[in-house]
Amino acid sequence: MIENGRESKALKDKVVSLLKSKGNDLTELYEQADHIRKVHMGDEVYIRGIIEFSNICNNDCLYCGIRASNHLVNRYTMTLDEILAVAREMPLRQQTTVVLQSGETPGINDREIGNIIKMIKAETSLAVTVSVGNRPREIYRYWQECGMDRYFLRFETSDPVLFARLHPDCTLYERLDCLYALKELGVQTGSGFMIGLPGETLGTLADNILLCRDLDLDMIGIGPFIPHPDTPLADEKNAYAGEEEMFFKALAVLRLFNPDAHIPATTAFDAVFPGEGRNLALKRGANVFMPNNTPVEYRKDYLLYPGKPCIDESAQECSSCVLSRIESIGRKIGLGPGHSVKMHRGKK
Numbered sequence: 001m002i003e004n005g006r007e008s009k010a011l012k013d014k015v016v017s018l019l020k021s022k023g024n025d026l027t028e029l030y031e032q033a034d035h036i037r038k039v040h041m042g043d044e045v046y047i048r049g050i051i052e053f054s055n056i057c058n059n060d061c062l063y064c065g066i067r068a069s070n071h072l073v074n075r076y077t078m079t080l081d082e083i084l085a086v087a088r089e090m091p092l093r094q095q096t097t098v099v100l101q102s103g104e105t106p107g108i109n110d111r112e113i114g115n116i117i118k119m120i121k122a123e124t125s126l127a128v129t130v131s132v133g134n135r136p137r138e139i140y141r142y143w144q145e146c147g148m149d150r151y152f153l154r155f156e157t158s159d160p161v162l163f164a165r166l167h168p169d170c171t172l173y174e175r176l177d178c179l180y181a182l183k184e185l186g187v188q189t190g191s192g193f194m195i196g197l198p199g200e201t202l203g204t205l206a207d208n209i210l211l212c213r214d215l216d217l218d219m220i221g222i223g224p225f226i227p228h229p230d231t232p233l234a235d236e237k238n239a240y241a242g243e244e245e246m247f248f249k250a251l252a253v254l255r256l257f258n259p260d261a262h263i264p265a266t267t268a269f270d271a272v273f274p275g276e277g278r279n280l281a282l283k284r285g286a287n288v289f290m291p292n293n294t295p296v297e298y299r300k301d302y303l304l305y306p307g308k309p310c311i312d313e314s315a316q317e318c319s320s321c322v323l324s325r326i327e328s329i330g331r332k333i334g335l336g337p338g339h340s341v342k343m344h345r346g347k348k
């Protein structure tokens, strides 16, 4: 639905006011987000295992630790056999989705990525999510034909000027065109944004949340901006430095406006709130957990931001930790693939 100008301003004002919640209002916001999550998504927490299969990227996003200009990074690409070996183990750890993630130009071509999707689909019961950046529609369609279930591509910020400053290699509109192409193809589509990019205002954050709603996404991933020391933003601060509660407020408000999207408790929450960030995220609107399955020898080379947790734990250790964290907050493991709730309800 396209609102007129007055309605959309009122809506944005409402989001900004929710983001300013304090005291009892804040407690109520978190309770409401948790309630909406329970009503629309249930108590199941779906476990999607990530494989960071290559850290090679030609792009130079200013905030990213594996940007092309960071020559301190040791570049790697996992072999097909290595990727398959990890994927085969995942169902044994109650993981029902594999998320294949890499830089935008990994060390393998798009056809090889298609082959990996086909082999994972043939050999395992896993749903396959791919997250490798902007591509032409034909490539998304090809991967869909290979068996890809979902695609994840964050827009990072809804402010086109801020987007242009941070992304020398593409525009916000090119990124959004990719998302529209995926939706049109019927691929379950995920996107999201960073919270607190330098130059962001509360108005931008509200627009980010409302853009997720307008895109009618199946999955939404958000996480705080954390400056990486080997990037041009090394000396910048998160726009909400000193008021980190904003990260959770953003998550809770996101859930209010996107009641039936899958929302992960992303690892970056643990980087800011060690040991409890992701648990708190699950209590404030999130319903997905994404343990890292990348072999330990590669993990230290896939640092999009510093302080990333779980870089020394094996996939088995990560998995046990995840299961006990979910049980500790009284939730259950999602046993099915955790496909789009919207598609199941026949909305699309």
Ligand code: SF4
Binding pocket: 057, 058, 059, 060, 061, 064, 065, 066, 067, 068, 102, 103, 104, 133
């Ligand atoms: S954010 Fe993605 S596209 Fe940008 S430099 Fe990092 S890996 Fe490449």
